[in-house]
Amino acid sequence: MKKSILILIVTMLYSCGNKEEKVYPKRTAMTESVYASVTVQPDSLYQAYAAVAGILDEILVEEGDWVQKGTPLFQITNTAPELNADNARLNLRLARDNYKGSSAVLSALEDEIQSAELTLKNDSINYFRQKKLWEQNIGSKVQFENKKLAYELAVNNLRLLKNRYERTRNELSTQLQQAQNNYKTAKANTADFTITSKIDGKIYALFKEPGEIVTTMEPLASIGSNNVFVIEMLVDEVDIVKLAKGQKVLITLDAYQNEVFEAKVNKIYPRKDERSQTFKVEALFKTPPITLYPGLAGEGNILIAQKDDVLTLPKSYLINENKVRTEDGFVTVKIGLQNLEKVEILEGIDASTQILKPEE
Template sequence: MKKTVIYAYTHLLILSFFFVGCQPKSETASPTYKDLTEAVYASGNVFPKNEYKVVANADGYLQQQAVNEGDVVKSNQLLFLLESLSQDARAEAAANIYRQAEANYADGSPILAELEAALRNALTKLENDSVNYFRYKALYDQNAAAKADVERVELAYRTAKNDVSARRKALARTKSQLYVDLQNTRSNYRVNAREGDNYRIRSFEPARVYEVYKKVGELVRKGEAIALLGNPDDVYLQLAVDETDFSKLKEGQDIVIKMDAYGDKVFKAKVTKIYPKLNKVDQSFRVDADFVGERPSAYYGLTVEANIIISQNPKALTIPKTYLVGNDSVWIEEGKEKKKVKIQKGVENFELVQIKGGLTEKSVLVKE
């Protein structure tokens, strides 16, 4: 019985020494010189440049859809057609009136032909009455005709002369009125044609159709968007930067971009615009950037993660960030003792902190 107890005790003692001997020493490290880049994290999306929405300029039902998502369109290309029965009727009536006005003023116009014929008849009668008048006047001067006959033919001559003058004025007045009517009907026709264009939705410039909001048969109200379009050949980045990092930004800074859609592929960009208004919803500022070199295909809204390069130091004395105690201290080993010292930090990233004071390359860092 005693042997068993002694054996058991001895066994436990051996195990105790084993575990004590196997306890790991405190993890240590020393400051080293490394290439240290300070960057600000940003997230955002890729958007096409010059994006715009086409909207309806009149109420109507979508009658025809000439394009679909993904199509590339030219400038002033017909995209959608709205039903416009009342407008079509007005446009047709205006066109008919305009054509009639053109016919009334054109050469061979029935209205002008009738007035011109009446003028010619009046001129013929004037010529006859003129001959009669001067013949009777000559006979009267020779005492071969009665004064009453001369007065009668003179009255006919003067009446014919006045009739010609009146018919010439009527012809000129009618021509002038027909010209005014033609201009007015032409203006009315053009106005109706422009109003008809309100029912034909066209592109402003070459673009890709990214989204169509309406389907054929649906009612579209005036001012309502029908589709979203954008430049198919150029894209830019729209990023959100946290309020705490905003003061570090400036235009022209380099950016490194990654997108889920492109796996591990890295794109480069530069900051082009910094917006001064804070988005109170997520406490961020908007930053725009243009790609440098290779750019992704113009797909709308691709999600991106970005690092905006604030500074680069090719030879910075650094320590792993995991050795920091609080915000400005570390533990170091001096002889067989641990000592807590304050440091002067420089730039930092997710892994490293630059040491500007408080440590040397020979310092031995230990964790708590």
């Protein structure tokens, strides 16, 4: 009796072990999405760099501080730009005095021109008087030619002085403008030693300590929005053509387990990262979590299509992406939407077709 029962149990187990898994396609709602890795970052996040090299003299803020645009962040020391600015100021004053001052070079030329004008006037009178006498055959030819030569020399001298005056004035004007530009540049360079915030935001990180050498190649701080965060997503290049601005995104963050946040695609960056073969996509929270920090990681699913009533089949029953196994053999199907779990069946089978699970 016991032997018969044992044989029956073994037979049942054997038959159950050989029973093939089967399903029927089901009609249900379905959504297709694109997967993306997620990193949360403050909006307008940027790294502050020094415009000049020097020694970091003072840090005027702390990590976590809220700052307004133009708020001083760091003070750098370097005596060379201050000396350059002082020299530029002295050169500007000299150029201005030469052009406009009482001891200006132009004043001396103006005096020479006035003297030349008086000489020309006198020589002109003598010349035309002598010319009139010569026409009346009065006086000698030598006297006439001497008066004429003196007159012509006076005309040429006055012309040369006026040309010299214009040329000198243009040169001094150019020198004054150059001195003004040099002084502005030197003053701007001294102002560059005080680094200020470019936005209204929050100090998220400081990378230097007082006394350290500062270069133009190393960031000093990381600054971004205090209350607006963006979602940076990396999307595989095979999926990027499916995305568009305004698409809905479902976000899960490691810091908020079992919570799903809704967002919307805000920006698609056109440049591909050659190393990771991904594109960067930016989204904005519809209702963000209460507390967010830069660098929070998670996953995102960008919804690209949604249907309410479609014929679906578990993805594990699909063979070579377009075939299924039935009791009558293999059948080619046409699929539509698909996600990680199931696919939409457009043609080839219906809800009454029994599908066998592929053999492993």
